[in-house]
Each structure stands twice: as C-alpha cells, then as structure tokens.
Amino acid sequence: MPYLELKDIFVQRKGEIHLDHVNLSIKKGEYIALLGPTNSGKTSLLNVIAGLKKVDSGEIFFENKNITFMPPEDRMVGYVFEDYNLFPHLTVLENLLFGVKVRAGNIEQATKEALELLRMMHLEGREDAYPNELSGGMQQRVSIARAAVAQAKILLLDEPYRALDAKIREQMRREMRQIVKALGLTCIHATHELEEAMIVADKIVVMNEGRIEQVATPEELFNNPKNYYVATSIAENNEIYIGSNKNKEFLPGLTLENLLEKTNQKISVKEELVALIRYSDIDIMEIVEQSMLYTQKPDMFQKIEQQKNKESIILKGKVVNTRLLGEYVRFGVKLTSEPSTTLYSKHLLNLAMQNYKEYEGKEVQIRIPYSSIKIFKK
Amino acid sequence: MPEIEFRNVTKRFGEVVAVKNLTFTIYDGEYLSLLGPSGCGKTTTLRMIAGLINPTEGEILWNGRPIHHLHPSQRNIGYVFQNFAIFPHLTVWENVAYGPEVKGFPEKEVEDLVETYLKLVGMKGKEDEYAVSLSAPDKQRVGIARVLASGAKTLLLDEPMGALDQQIREKFQDELRGIVKKLGLTAVHVTHDQSEAMAISDRIGVMKKGEILQVDSPLNLLFNPETIFVNNFIGEANFFEGIVTSEQEGYLKIELYSGEIFTVTKPTHGFLPGDRVVIGIRKEFPIIYPSDGLSRENYFSGIVEEDRFVGEKRRVIIRLKYDQLIEIKNRNTQQSFKHGDKVDIEVPSLAINVFPYPKEGLAEAVSVT
Numbered sequence: 030m031p032y033l034e035l036k037d038i039f040v041q042r043k044g045e046i047h048l049d050h051v052n053l054s055i056k057k058g059e060y061i062a063l064l065g066p067t068n069s070g071k072t073s074l075l076n077v078i079a080g081l082k083k084v085d086s087g088e089i090f091f092e093n094k095n096i097t098f099m100p101p102e103d104r105m106v107g108y109v110f111e112d113y114n115l116f117p118h119l120t121v122l123e124n125l126l127f128g129v130k131v132r133a134g135n136i137e138q139a140t141k142e143a144l145e146l147l148r149m150m151h152l153e154g155r156e157d158a159y160p161n162e163l164s165g166g167m168q169q170r171v172s173i174a175r176a177a178v179a180q181a182k183i184l185l186l187d188e189p190y191r192a193l194d195a196k197i198r199e200q201m202r203r204e205m206r207q208i209v210k211a212l213g214l215t216c217i218h219a220t221h222e223l224e225e226a227m228i229v230a231d232k233i234v235v236m237n238e239g240r241i242e243q244v245a246t247p248e249e250l251f252n253n254p255k256n257y258y259v260a261t262s263i264a265e266n267n268e269i270y271i272g273s274n275k276n277k278e279f280l281p282g283l284t285l286e287n288l289l290e291k292t293n294q295k296i297s298v299k300e301e302l303v304a305l306i307r308y309s310d311i312d313i314m315e316i317v318e319q320s321m322l323y324t325q326k327p328d329m330f331q332k333i334e335q336q337k338n339k340e341s342i343i344l345k346g347k348v349v350n351t352r353l354l355g356e357y358v359r360f361g362v363k364l365t366s367e368p369s370t371t372l373y374s375k376h377l378l379n380l381a382m383q384n385y386k387e388y389e390g391k392e393v394q395i396r397i398p399y400s401s402i403k404i405f406k407k
Numbered sequence: 408m409p410e411i412e413f414r415n416v417t418k419r420f421g422e423v424v425a426v427k428n429l430t431f432t433i434y435d436g437e438y439l440s441l442l443g444p445s446g447c448g449k450t451t452t453l454r455m456i457a458g459l460i461n462p463t464e465g466e467i468l469w470n471g472r473p474i475h476h477l478h479p480s481q482r483n484i485g486y487v488f489q490n491f492a493i494f495p496h497l498t499v500w501e502n503v504a505y506g507p508e509v510k511g512f513p514e515k516e517v518e519d520l521v522e523t524y525l526k527l528v529g530m531k532g533k534e535d536e537y538a539v540s541l542s543a544p545d546k547q548r549v550g551i552a553r554v555l556a557s558g559a560k561t562l563l564l565d566e567p568m569g570a571l572d573q574q575i576r577e578k579f580q581d582e583l584r585g586i587v588k589k590l591g592l593t594a595v596h597v598t599h600d601q602s603e604a605m606a607i608s609d610r611i612g613v614m615k616k617g618e619i620l621q622v623d624s625p626l627n628l629l630f631n632p633e634t635i636f637v638n639n640f641i642g643e644a645n646f647f648e649g650i651v652t653s654e655q656e657g658y659l660k661i662e663l664y665s666g667e668i669f670t671v672t673k674p675t676h677g678f679l680p681g682d683r684v685v686i687g688i689r690k691e692f693p694i695i696y697p698s699d700g701l702s703r704e705n706y707f708s709g710i711v712e713e714d715r716f717v718g719e720k721r722r723v724i725i726r727l728k729y730d731q732l733i734e735i736k737n738r739n740t741q742q743s744f745k746h747g748d749k750v751d752i753e754v755p756s757l758a759i760n761v762f763p764y765p766k767e768g769l770a771e772a773v774s775v776t
Contacts, residue, residue, distance in 0.1 A: 164776065194444045194445055194599070194775065195599065195601075196444060196640065196775045197444075197775060197776070199643070223718055224717055224718060227715075227716065227717040227718050228715070228717055228722070247715075247716045247717065247718075248716040251716060251718060251740075263718065264718065264719060307719070308719075309719035309720075309738075309740075323694075323753075323755035323757065323758075324694060324753060324755075325703060325705070325706075325753060326696055326751075326753065329696055333739075333742075352577075352606060353605045353606065353625055353626070353629075354602045354605065354606070355601045355602045355605060355641075355642065356642045356643075356691055356736070357719075375719070376738065377691045377719070377720055377736060377738040378629065378642070378689070378691045378692075379691060379692065379738075380630075380692060380755055380757050380758055383626060383630050
C-alpha cells in the first residue's frame, strides 16, 4: 500500500507548466531523491506535497486519505529549506519544541524525545546554543530534529546542502541517510546533483520540464536508463550517430545488427538512432594490465579480465588528449580504423596513472563491453 | 628568478588570524592556484599580492624587493573577479580600450592593443556589442582582455569561473591557461574547485585555516601528500594508526594497532622503529576480492557492511577487525558484494602514505573547519 500517492498532478501558472501530469507513489520509510536541473519541477512537487502550492488538477493521497485540499498545517509535513529556517532568537531546544508548544502537546514528553534526538545527532550539550553559534551542518541537523519532534510524517528537503562547502557536503550526505533511516522517516529530497541522489536515496525520481522521466533505484537507473534524456543526465557519454541503417558500421567492425545479436536485444529501427557509451565504461587495456603489477592475486585478476575481453569489442586507437579531473583521469582516443571517431575514456585514479601524460600520442587498445553500448532515439 | 616571494607573512584582522606565517614563492611564468575550504585565507593572500591590504607581519618580495616600495600601478597586476569588473554601459571595444586610453597611449597603439587582446580571447567581431548584453563567459573574456590591455604581467584571478556554467568551464580553463602561457604571464588563481585547480595549474597551494600546507604539482598532491589533511582534502582517504616495526633505507614495515602488517615501498624519511604513525590510503586504490581465508601482508580482511552504487563507481564500506571501517571506491561497477560477504582487501604498497601521528589528534588533522 502506498504511503503517499500523487495521481496525475497538473500545475500551471500564467501559461507555464510547472508539473505535467505527475504520478508518483511512495512507500512508508522510503528515502526518495528528486533529481533534475533548476526549473525541472522539483521544488513545485515538494510544495504540492506540503500544501504550499495548489494543484490545477489531480489528487494527493496520504495513507489512503485524499489530502489534495488539506491546509499545510494539518499535513504533518516537515520542510527543511536550504537556509534551515531556524528561529534565530530561540535556542536549539526551544526551536525543537516550538511546534509542540503551538499545538499544546505534551512538553515534558517532547523534551525527553528532543534531548534523545540531539544525542543521536551528535548535538549533545548544544541544546542551549543559539543557531548562529552552530555550523551549517549542525543547524541542518537541528532543523531535521525539529521536524522529527513535531512528529512529521514526511520530511521534505530542498537542496539541503547547497550552502555547504564541498567537503562538508560529502560527510553530511551520508549522515543524513543514516539519521533519516534511524528515525524511520519517509523522506523526499530534491537535488540537482547526481552523486548526492545516488548516495542518499533508495529510489531516484528523474525530473525534466515538470515531467517524471524515470523512477528507479540508483542501480537500475544506471544500468537501464529509460531514454536519451535520462542516459545523458546521469553520466558523461560518447555519442555516436547510427541513423536508421542497421548494417552500417558505427564503430570499426560493428553494426547495429551485430550488436543486437550479441546482446540479445530487439529494436525496431524506424527512427534515427544514436549509440551512447559512458566514458567510464571504456577501458584502456595497457592501463588495466598495468594495475596487475600491484596485485598479489594475479590469477583472480586475470580471470576477471579474460571474461571481460570475451564480452567486449577491442579497438585500436591513439591517445590524442588527457586530462586530470580530481579523482578521475580522462583520455581521448582517436580510433585508427574508419569510422575514426574520438572516444573518451574516464578512469578512476589508480597507481598506474601517475604517468597518465606519457600516454599522449601513444597507440593503445580500448575495450568496450557490448552491454555498455546503449541505443536510443534522440 | 623568483617573482613573488612570501616570507613569514601573517595577516590579522583584529583578533582573527586570516593568514598565518606564509612562506612560499610564485615563480616567473608560473600558473599557481590557491585551493582550500572557505575561510582558509586564500583570498586574503591574493589581496596582499595585489597590495589591496598589507601584511601584519612578514614581507612580500617582488623580484627580490619588498613590495611596498612599488606603487600598485608599477606592479603591473591585473585583478580578475568572479563577477566581471567590466563597465556594463560601454561596448566591448571601449572596455578593453579604457586602460590604455587612461594611460594616454597614442590612438594607433590603443587600437593595436585592443585588437590584439580581443583576438586573443576570441572576442573579435563582437567589438560593438554592449558588455551588459554579453553571455557570462564572454563577459569574463572581456574582463581578461581588459586587464591584459592595461599591461598586466601578473594576473590575479579570484574564482574567475564562479559565474560560469559547468559545461563551459572546461573550455574556459583551457583558454585561460593557453593565454597565460602564450603571453608568458604569471597567474595566481583562487578557487575551491579541485578539478579546476588540477586542470589549469602548474602548481597548487593547499590552504587550511590560514596556513599553506603544501605547494606542489597536481599529481604530487594526489600521490604524495605531505600531510593528513592534504591526503583527505584532495580526494578522500582512509586512515589507520600503527607503529613502525622496521626501517630499511626509507622502506618501512608498519604494524597497525589492529594487527595487520603493511610494507611501504614508497620512500619515506625520518621514521624510526617504534614511531607512532598514521597511514593514509586513498579510497580508489585498494582492490577487493572474495576472501580465500588466508592472511597476507598488505591485506585487510573484513565483512562488507554496505556496497552502494554511486554512478560511475561503487562505494563499499567494510567492517574490519575491532569495528574499524574502511571505505573503498570501486571502479569495477559490475563487481558487487552483499552485506555480510567476507572479503580480502589488497592495499598496494605504493598506495600507502605514512605520516607522524598528529599532535592535535587524527580527527582534528583531517577536519576542514
């Protein structure tokens, strides 16, 4: 049974469509990430759930009850904004208890719970501090604790880390998931960052121009992107034009016909097609072999590599450029045979890459697993 | 000849120490970036080079002479800001011509200068457009042409890509580095973006809390960090405590508190048997195998806690002896483990960095705040 269900939600303002017939169903205790660029509808969707934005048509159900027209204050939704929205003149504890006081709830019980939450969130002893005495990360935890104390049934987070430094953001993401899971909250978290969505969420909702493009676990999303939009928004891809001819070689020695046979796929070729291959799916053989130098278990390594070779196309090329990108190194390889496209290969750093620049101008072999070549209409 | 030399430079604002005892050199013709978390003192450092503020202690030498002997106008410095210091109501041409005209250059020379630099930054053909109507990258191109036309030999860049979209940044980085190298300029570039610093710089100075921890090539920062902070700030690393058990010509054998033995083949110096040390292991380097039950040197054994797919890699968290955790970024996304799987983790001996145990404690040494 879905906990929260959105049915055919449509919202427009001044002729501009904010949400375009959105259907989404969320289970209790799920951590959902809404992933999309600015103006893709993430914030609109959160606002609709919180009751801060009226829908033009469609219905919202919460625990099977229609809440489409329920005022926001009755929805038991905890909304954590980018700037945390804590009352600056209240202490941490007073902030946590604010909602309970307004509702004339049991203060004694709530205080006990609040102190327990602060302990869980590593904020023990900070109950009398004012928000401006806390770091951004701490303020955010307080803001989540407040939603929990107010017995929010759904936690909504809108780009919660935008204001934080990159390094702190990394820590916060993991902490956030742990906290939400430990409290058993149902959470919807809007972000424009793929890695953030991947780290925090059970399921990712990919949004684009007010529509939902795909709902999937991080792994499903990566292995089976539904369309061109999703595939290109979750990774950097080499894009190769195929057109509508099944028998034309789009890579040296490989036609669409061959590929479909090797991967047991059926695609009807009516439209113009393109092949997408992720930078990170292409191996440069010399570099893979080099990393063997470092292992004490060469047999196991060899076995894995042989298996990969069998399931891949191996092509000759020349490295035409290299670039260090933080924890990745990227190589541009121009294929020797026609069609002599330049393909990019992106490798997570390894020890063999200290000499990555020496590969410039070198002849290399690249390996592309057949299963990593995805065909889409554009 | 060293161009800009910092000697024990400290800057205080009231009680706050913004920059502490900086000593480093920016060489002639070098592209140097200053990288660090917000509040680390990188912009203060840049402003001192520009002469916008003065050090509280220490001195900055300019070609061997104390900088305060030079009027800011004699320093030939061009300052490029994130938010494009250009005149919005002037055309592209007028913006670039402004500096040389103020200096009273003859008309022909102004024209030549403007033409040269507009061509260099790829803005030829857009001379008559108003600055206000330009795209963000074009505004920044004009900003750079403008400081170059005023005769700048040293470029100071404060987050110059801050307002540019991710897609255009890489191209812009290449353009900017190309211009600096072509003209033989010296550039000092402040950024918080690691990829940007790596792509654009000859060397990067990593700063933390007002101090400069290491000034080095991007590759050396990645592979040979000198401090625990740098090892974890440039990427991410796991840290374990142990004791040096033997030392031979700089090669160490280390026994962790949890009992594992590691051989370090990367040369070290100054460590002796009995020293308390921390080893740092970047999260990309270890290799995970299903356990075969044997124990070896340079291996951990553990039980998989979580294996999470995060796009182009998997993040695997493994519980080791005594509830220690290690996190590994696994490029092999086809290799997945289940919670509870027994695994062996190989740490190549060249992947281990050794640090003396920090006086301030491990957590503080890693912390960015």
